[in-house]
Each structure stands twice: as structure tokens, then as C-alpha cells.
Amino acid sequence: xxxxxxxxxxxxxxxxxxxxxxxxxxxxxxxxxxxxxxxxxxxxxxxxxxxxxxxxxxxxxxxxxxxxxxxxxxxxxxxxxxxxxxxxxxxxxxxxxxxxxxxxxxxxxxxxxxxxxxxxxxxxxxxxxxxxxxxxxxxxxxxxxxxxxxxxxxxxxxxxxxxxxxxxxxxxxxxxxxxxxxxxxxxxxxxxxxxxxxxxxxxxxxxxxxxxxxxxxxxxxxxxxxxxxxxxxxxxxxxxxxxxxxxxxxxxxxxxxxxxxxxxxxxxxxxxxxxxxxxxxxxxxxxxxxxxxxxxxxxxxxxxxxxxxxxxxxxx
Amino acid sequence: xxxxxxxxxxxxxxxxxxxxxxxxxxxxxxxxxxxxxxxxxxxxxxxxxxxxxxxxxxxxxxxxxxxxxxxxxxxxxxxxxxxxxxxxxxxxxxxxxxxxxxxxxxxxxxxxxxxxxxxxxxxxxxxxxxxxxxxxxxxxxxxxxxxxxxxxxxxxxxxxxxxxxxxxxxxxxxxxxxxxxxxxxxxxxxxxxxxxxxxxxxxxxxxxxxxxxxxxxxxxxxxxxxxxxxxxxxxxxxxxxxxxxxxxxxxxxxxxxxxxxxxxxxxxxxxxxxxxxxxxxxxxxxxxxxxxxxxxxxxxxxxxxxxxxxxxxxxxxxxxxxxxxxxxxxxxxxxxxxxxxxxxxxxxxxxxxxxxxxxxxxxxxxxxxxxxxxxxxxxxxxxxxxxxxxxxxxxxxxxxxxxxxxxxxxxxxxxxxxxxxxxxxxxxxxxx
Numbered sequence: 001x002x003x004x005x006x007x008x009x010x011x012x013x014x015x016x017x018x019x020x021x022x023x024x025x026x027x028x029x030x031x032x033x034x035x036x037x038x039x040x041x042x043x044x045x046x047x048x049x050x051x052x053x054x055x056x057x058x059x060x061x062x063x064x065x066x067x068x069x070x071x072x073x074x075x076x077x078x079x080x081x082x083x084x085x086x087x088x089x090x091x092x093x094x095x096x097x098x099x100x101x102x103x104x105x106x107x108x109x110x111x112x113x114x115x116x117x118x119x120x121x122x123x124x125x126x127x128x129x130x131x132x133x134x135x136x137x138x139x140x141x142x143x144x145x146x147x148x149x150x151x152x153x154x155x156x157x158x159x160x161x162x163x164x165x166x167x168x169x170x171x172x173x174x175x176x177x178x179x180x181x182x183x184x185x186x187x188x189x190x191x192x193x194x195x196x197x198x199x200x201x202x203x204x205x206x207x208x209x210x211x212x213x214x215x216x217x218x219x220x221x222x223x224x225x226x227x228x229x230x231x232x233x234x235x236x237x238x239x240x241x242x243x244x245x246x247x248x249x250x251x252x253x254x255x256x257x258x259x260x261x262x263x264x265x266x267x268x269x270x271x272x273x274x275x276x277x278x279x280x281x282x283x284x285x286x287x288x289x290x291x292x293x294x295x296x297x298x299x300x301x302x303x304x305x306x307x308x309x310x311x312x313x314x315x316x
Numbered sequence: 317x318x319x320x321x322x323x324x325x326x327x328x329x330x331x332x333x334x335x336x337x338x339x340x341x342x343x344x345x346x347x348x349x350x351x352x353x354x355x356x357x358x359x360x361x362x363x364x365x366x367x368x369x370x371x372x373x374x375x376x377x378x379x380x381x382x383x384x385x386x387x388x389x390x391x392x393x394x395x396x397x398x399x400x401x402x403x404x405x406x407x408x409x410x411x412x413x414x415x416x417x418x419x420x421x422x423x424x425x426x427x428x429x430x431x432x433x434x435x436x437x438x439x440x441x442x443x444x445x446x447x448x449x450x451x452x453x454x455x456x457x458x459x460x461x462x463x464x465x466x467x468x469x470x471x472x473x474x475x476x477x478x479x480x481x482x483x484x485x486x487x488x489x490x491x492x493x494x495x496x497x498x499x500x501x502x503x504x505x506x507x508x509x510x511x512x513x514x515x516x517x518x519x520x521x522x523x524x525x526x527x528x529x530x531x532x533x534x535x536x537x538x539x540x541x542x543x544x545x546x547x548x549x550x551x552x553x554x555x556x557x558x559x560x561x562x563x564x565x566x567x568x569x570x571x572x573x574x575x576x577x578x579x580x581x582x583x584x585x586x587x588x589x590x591x592x593x594x595x596x597x598x599x600x601x602x603x604x605x606x607x608x609x610x611x612x613x614x615x616x617x618x619x620x621x622x623x624x625x626x627x628x629x630x631x632x633x634x635x636x637x638x639x640x641x642x643x644x645x646x647x648x649x650x651x652x653x654x655x656x657x658x659x660x661x662x663x664x665x666x667x668x669x670x671x672x673x674x675x676x677x678x679x680x681x682x683x684x685x686x687x688x689x690x691x692x693x694x695x696x697x698x699x700x701x702x703x704x705x706x707x708x709x710x711x712x713x714x715x716x717x718x719x720x721x722x723x724x725x726x727x728x729x730x731x732x733x734x735x736x737x738x739x740x741x742x743x744x745x746x747x748x
Binding site for chain 1: 398401402404405426427512521570571572573574579582584708709711712714715719722723726727737741744745
């Protein structure tokens with residue numbers, strides 16, 4: 001069997017009728033065999049755990065094989081939705097996402113466009129500097145930030161008090177902690193987003209820019225009417241990634257720096273579901289929190305995809 | 317094919333569920349063939365002298381018991397229970413584990429730890445318990461049976477920076493004895509030196525509840541009464557309100573709850589209430605920088621303090637009689653006079669056998685050189701068991717209590733109302 005399956009399947013039914021049952025089986029199974037590795041991985045790592053988490057969200061259990069799973073119906077969901085902690089976490093998740101936007105989309109977009117016009121080496125050096133935070137291990141970055149931001153002997157507070165300003169408890173004052181964590185998460189992201197934007201910006205056909213220039217367009221007009229529309233697929237992609245994953249990216253920093261505190265001011269839905277599952281072994285709560293997050297983000301993802309389809313400009 | 321695959325996953329799950337059995341039979345009389353046991357230990361996972369001392373003890377034990385091989389499994393203290401649980405779920409039954417007291421009831425009821433009374437012949441057990449302080453043995457008991465054999469532990473003591481005391485015009489020879497004195501000393505340090513006054517190691521992620529419970533119980537409070545939570549009632553609430561007043565007056569610092577030890581070590585904190593296990597590392601940091609001293613934990617007026625314990629007990633989890641015997645031999649070795657001498661001098665915990673304190677063969681010489689251990693030894697007489705929570709949601713309950721305590725002490729709202737809300741929320745998760 002060497003002919004391509006796609007071709008065979010495209011034939012009208014009567015002409016494509018196979019000669020024997022084994023041949024027909026072969027034809028039907030071939031695409032599935034090719035797809036099997038990908039499908040199996042998806043099932044084992046995504047869909048089976050998803051189903052299991054859905055099922056566990058209706059039970060009270062602590063993950064011990066020797067302890068019984070007790071069916072509690074919707075209790076886990078009711079408990080979670082009435083807990084003030086959950087409301088804070090959901091609110092914080094939204095703040096994380098909104099707060100990350102400037103650093104994961106706007107700033108990198110500006111950097112990519114401005115550095116585009118820099119000459120050879122300067123551009124490389126500049127972009128390398130911006131990219132460095134990205135390759136520092138998250139836990140290491142978190143610990144360095146902890147030292148820098150320490151209220152009593154941190155570099156930043158020393159500088160503040162040197163300038164005659166009051167010291168700020170960046171990680172221990174509930175009014176500042178969330179902003180601090182958003183900054184650290186965003187600081188790690190700038191490099192990645194800048195890289196994507198620079199690549200997209202570099203692949204814009206220079207003849208458009210040249211043509212516009214000959215017509216007397218100003219640099220701002222070129223940016224507004226040529227670059228930004230052609231960068232729109234990347235802008236929307238990064239926006240969507242920020243919305244869907246932004247709050248997750250902050251997990252390491254929450255875990256290392258604040259543990260969700262002070263006074264729950266930095267917790268979010270992802271930290272909360274990890275804490276329920278592995279901090280206090282409440283699998284039911286953890287799964288229910290996961291399901292709530294899954295449902296919420298599914299709706300958001302669908303909306304984002306629709307937006308992307310409608311508002312993206314492709315160069316072809 | 318997909319159906320089969322899902323089926324086999326379900327089957328594997330079912331087998332895992334069935335394979336965990338809990339049999340409580342008496343252990344073998346002796347170890348007559350080579351056996352290997354695992355020892356989950358958190359001192360081994362630390363970067364301090366505790367790891368070396370523990371490794372030495374294990375090595376000595378194996379030299380004395382050639383048939384027994386002990387495999388140390390190092391896990392940090394805040395992860396050790398999850399690790400034991402995960403390994404059990406994966407079918408790798410741990411044999412001996414050093415676990416903290418907050419998980420006591422859960423370990424006894426859900427993890428299937430062996431009660432020593434069921435496993436060890438009566439006389440043999442009684443012989444080993446002789447000389448151990450009864451308040452210590454009491455700590456590892458659930459319903460009258462010893463599941464955890466108290467191993468390394470200490471009570472909260474008040475570390476203070478004598479230099480900051482002098483700078484604030486306080487007398488370092490008269491450390492505060494009551495909370496009222498802590499408050500005025502804290503305010504003095506804050507105002508005159510600009511440094512932080514007082515902080516208890518009670519609110520951080522690895523602190524558990526022992527310092528908080530020691531404070532609350534010293535005022536006569538209780539975190540629970542049977543299955544009814546009482547941490548926001550009466551004297552316990554008064555204790556929390558007292559801490560809140562100290563925060564409002566500036567006597568009690570607002571620093572990173574996860575690292576008050578670092579603040580103390582850097583000389584920026586006047587008074588620090590925490591486990592004596594930190595003593596040797598704090599002394600090392602203070603050397604040449606400031607004078608570190610210790611005092612007993614502060615009292616509420618004339619009420620005697622009720623220090624609770626931090627630290628751990630040893631639990632035997634093995635189900636095989638030979639391994640149980642080997643495990644018990646390890647327990648015996650680690651809680652005997654010689655081991656306690658090492659544990660006290662090298663790791664910094666308390667000896668649970670007070671007869672070795674003045675015995676020149678064991679601790680007498682060391683205690684004479686290190687008088688800082690005295691306040692802690694003196695507190696042992698009033699040792700009060702740290703209260704663990706029951707039921708499948710005990711960790712969640714404990715977390716909600718500590719969240720409530722943090723919010724009541726550091727938050728903006730009314731302390732009483734905050735803690736009472738936490739108590740009502742947490743009560744729903746207690747067994748009925």
C-alpha cells in the first residue's frame with residue numbers, strides 16, 4: 001500500500017471500494033496508525049488527567065491509596081465558591097493578567113520597533129541585554145529579587161533611604177507585594193516577547209516600507225499603517241498567551257517569594273489549586289479549583305480565537 | 317484500543333488501591349538475616365551540622381547492628397509528609413520516618429503508622445521508656461497509644477540582641493519576663509534605635525503552629541476542644557489581640573514572615589521568639605557583630621507559660637515483622653543516652669532524658685560550657701503538647717487558622733471579627 005490515503009479517500013465511494021476486507025481495514029487504519037503517537041500522548045497527558053480531575057472534583061480524598069474516596073457531590077465547588085480566599089485569588093488572577101500586558105506586549109512591541117532602526121552591532125548588544133533575564137533560572141531570579149527588595153538591607157531600599165525616601169516593604173506590604181510580583185514576572189517576559197516581535201518585524205517585506213517612504217510617509221505613519229497591522233498576528237498571539245498563561249508564569253515567584261501572602265495579597269487561582277493539592281492534600285478542592293479555572297479559560301480562549309480571526313492582517 | 321487503554325489505567329488504579337493493607341502484628345524477636353530499612357529524615361536534608369551528626373549516628377548504628385542497613389532519605393521538613401505519602405502511594409513503603417507533630421493524628425489514622433504498644437513487647441518498651449520525660453512521651457500519643465516516639469525537639473525561647481537593648485536604654489541583664497515588658501522593650505528599641513523590636517517565628521510557611529500555640533496556650537487558650545474549633549474564643553483570642561496591639565504600637569515588627577531568623581542574624585531585630593534549634597546558627601552569625609542572649613518565653617502576667625514543642629517524632633511505618641524489629645532497634649538507638657548527647661550538642665535540640673544533663677559521661681561538661689540551654693531545659697517541666705487537628709481536612713483547617721491569625725495580627729480589619737470568621741469557615745471542614 002503505497003498510494004496516499006488522502007487521495008484514496010477523495011475518490012467517490014463506488015470507485016474507491018477496496019478489493020478485500022483486509023485491504024479495507026488497512027486503508028481505514030493507516031491514518032490512525034500515523035496519528036497514534038500524537039493521540040496517545042494527548043490522551044495520556046491531557047485528556048485522561050482532565051477526566052480524572054473532573055471526576056475527583058466531586059470527591060473528598062487525600063491521595064492516599066489506603067484512604068477511601070468519599071463522594072460529596074457539588075460540595076467542593078460550593079465550599080470553594082463561598083471561600084473568601086477563592087474570590088481574592090480570582091480577582092488577583094485578573095490583576096496579574098492586566099498588569100502583565102504592558103510588559104509582555106506593549107513595551108516589547110515598542111522596543112522591537114525602535115531597535116529595528118539601530119545599526120548592526122548596537123542592535124545586537126541592545127537586544128541581548130533585554131533578552132538576558134529570560135535565560136536566568138526563575139528560582140535564581142526570585143532569590144536575587146528577594147535580596148534586592150529586602151526592606152532592611154536590600155539594594156533598592158538602601159537607594160531609597162539614601163535619597164531620603166521611606167523604605168518600602170516590597171514583598172511584605174500587602175499594598176506593594178502584588179505589584180512587585182507582577183513586575184518580576186513581567187521583567188522575565190520582556191525578553192521573550194521582544195524576541196518574537198523583532199523576528200516578526202524583521203520579516204516585514206522592506207519594499208512596503210520603501211514604497212511608503214517614497215510616497216513621503218513619516219516614520220510614525222509607517223509604524224502605524226504598515227508595521228503594526230503586519231505585526232497584528234504576533235500582537236494577538238502574545239496577548240492571548242498573556243491572558244491564558246500570564247498568571248501561571250507568576251507561580252514560581254509566588255511560591256518562592258511570598259507563598260501567596262502577605263495576607264493572601266499575591267495568591268492566584270493557579271497557586272491556590274497547587275496549594276490545595278500538594279500543600280494540604282485536598283485533592284477534591286484542588287480539582288474543583290482546576291475545573292473552575294479550566295472552564296473560565298476555555299471561554300476566554302474561544303473568545304480570543306474569534307478575535308484573532310477577525311482582526312488579524314496577514315501579508316499574502 | 318482506546319477503550320482498552322482507559323480500562324488498563326482504571327485497573328492499575330484499582331490495584332494500587334487494593335495493595336495498601338494495614339496489619340498490626342507484633343514484630344520479630346530479632347533481626348537474624350540482613351535487612352535494609354529506609355529512614356526519611358529532615359535533618360539530613362539541611363545544610364547545617366544536623367545532617368553530619370545524623371549521618372554519624374546512622375553509621376554508628378549500622379556498625380553496632382551488622383544485619384541492618386539503614387538507607388537515609390533526606391527530605392526538607394515542610395515536604396517530608398508529602399514525600400512519605402507519595403512514596404506510599406507509589407508502593408514504596410517507608411520504614412522509619414522523622415515527622416512533625418502537627419501531622420500526628422493523620423499519620424496514626426491514615427498513614428497506618430504502628431503503635432509501639434501493639435508492635436513491641438510490653439516489658440521491652442517499658443524498659444526503653446524508663447528515664448524519658450513523660451511530657452515528651454505524651455507528645456506522640458493518639459488515644460493513649462504511642463505512634464510517634466519523641467525524637468528531636470525544642471520549645472520556643474526568646475533570643476535577644478543585648479547591644480540593641482543597651483542602645484535603647486534597656487538592661488540586658490533583665491530580659492522581659494512578661495508580654496507587657498516585651499511590648500515596652502519593643503517600643504523602646506523601635507523608637508530609640510530605629511531597628512525592629514519583637515517578632516515571633518510563628519507566621520512563616522515552615523513554622524507550623526507551635527510558637528503561636530505556645531503563646532495562645534500560655535494565656536489559657538486552646539485551638540480546639542474536641543472537634544469544635546476554639547482558637548477565636550476567650551483567652552486564645554486575647555493573646556492574638558495582644559500581638560495585634562503590639563503591631564499597632566510598633567513593638568512587634570512587620571517583616572517578611574518567612575525569614576525573621578535572617579533579620580535577627582543581621583542584627584536588625586531586638587527580640588525573636590523561636591525554636592532553640594536555631595541557636596547555633598544564630599550564635600555563629602552574631603559572632604563579632606552583636607551579643608546574642610536567650611531568655612525563657614514571656615508570660616502573660618503571673619500565669620505560668622505553657623511552652624509547646626517544635627520538632628519531630630520517629631514513626632515506624634513498615635509492615636514486615638523483620639523490618640519492624642530493625643526499625644525499632646533504630647528508634648531505640650536514636651532515643652538513647654548516647655544519641656541524645658549528640659543530638660543536643662551537635663544539632664541543638666533538647667535531651668529527652670534529663671538524667672544525662674548532669675552526667676559527666678554525657679552532657680555535664682557541655683552544659684557547663686553552654687549555659688544558654690538552661691532556659692530551654694527549665695521550660696521542659698511545663699511542656700505542653702502541640703495540638704494537632706483531626707479529620708481528612710486537618711491541613712486545610714490548620715492553614716485557615718494560621719491565615720486568620722496573620723490577617724488578625726497584620727491586617728487592617730478588626731482582629732476579633734477576622735479570626736472569628738476564619739474559625740467559622742474552618743469549622744465546616746472539621747469532622748462532625
